[in-house]
Amino acid sequence: MAVGTGKGRDGEPQTPLEHFGEEVRLERVRLGIEREDLGKEAFCGYSLVAKIEAGKRVPSREFADACDRLFPHGHGRFSRLANFVLRCGFPEAFRQYVKLEEDAACIQRFHPMLVPGLLQTEEYARAIMATGRSRNPEEHVQARMARQRILEREHPPQLWVILEYAVLRRVIGGPEVMRGQLSRLLELETTPPHVMQIMPETVAAYHGCCSPFGLLSFDEGADVAHVDGYPRGYLLAGPEDVARARQSFELLKASALSPYESYRLIESVLKERYS
Template identity: 40%
Template sequence: MRHLNALDPGASPLDYYGYELRRHRETAGLTQKQLGAIVNYTGSLVGQVETARKLPTAEFSERVDAALGTGGLLSRLLGLVLRSQLPAWFQQVAELEARATEISTFQTHMVHGLLQTEGYARAVLGTMDPEGLDDRTAVRLARQRILEKAEPPVLWAILGEGALRQEIGGAEVMRGQLGRLLSFESDPRVNVQVLPFSAGEHAGLQGSFTVYRFTGDPAILYTEGYGTGHPTANPDTVRDCSLRYDHLQAAALSIKDSAELIRQVMEECNGEQHDTVA
């Protein structure tokens, strides 16, 4: 166990967060227990965050910023802290997401992480690896904060119909996930299209991929394997997959028709639940 006074703010973003939390708390003349009482958390949890043994949350950061008058410092640090907790091979992708002005993703069998609910994310991340699941789920969901920025990226998400029908996390989790997809129906910056089974052979048969576009920088293509990520700015590869994406959009259902199919699948889930109860 690391000693409180031995915390090195340069060791990691999490250590730096803990150092700043302790510094501002002590400047305010509060004990961990007193600060915890003010922000409705235990003093023990405050201590764990200060010593980099527990990840802070957005709610915790906002409450402490308000209580200590930090001007939003901890909330600003939170994104960096959570990004540093991602697997090393994925940290670059999180940075691409944060900088992109447009994200175009095609997913064959699973909802993209930026659109996942907590229950869905837990089910995906917990498969064959339950260790640290709470923290890993929180880190994944924190990536979605880019959609709440003052100028969020435009997100185009094409999902294979199988992503709607693959029951991940159970029927209740899937209903919540489908509802989450429908919640973006009137949001012009988050566009969900479904590639139906009836499309047959299509331009994405080789697998899922994502194209990130930026202001003033070349677009980057990202593909993923088991425990590895493969970003590339090779113009020929990016051009090829951009063309594939255009063809996938042409083959996919319209945004309106996609929403209708999602509703239909939700109704089927509800029907199965009623049958089970009966």
């Protein structure tokens, strides 16, 4: 998200996030609208409006819609800008996956190392970003949080996640962060239609699965697979590749603990290590 789209108030190149905030500020000031009034329209506070205008928070689609309602003659400009900003919050190679993920009816993910982005708490995501060399870590964190909104829909996609047991014990960000993250996993386990399974240490092999990967299924259209890798992940749409990924995930399901057993294991790790 480091690509500039213009110059900011300090003369430095703007990121898409900063550009959106500057456009909101300029339009608000031009119309003589106070931040409090914009906040009321967008159901948020003065502080959040200020952070969005400063390019420090990713705007929600609801915020963008409020701008389009409050600022006349916008013709949906801020909603279009917000969609662009959200997409730019991810590495370029990952943006197509995120676009497909938004339309998926079922999302299946396996990860042997970390909690997948769709389930990360903000603190866990921030701790992960802090270990890398991202030029805009806070923007990436906020984009990841925005991506999770698909789970808040009235009819969300089904999320089926399988994690290696080591993910529960690997301390990311400290005990308090892990406490919040494991609590988030327990919430998922008890929220239909989602499913969480843990791969126990006693399983010696993952049927050829050593990289994080997943599948996206749609109400219409063929499934696609996604594999995380270094330096970037990639999508697989070929029928044979997708079939192999589906078979691997089915074998992982059969080898992992049941959802009930997984819940009890997460709960025990939470109490024993992070309480």
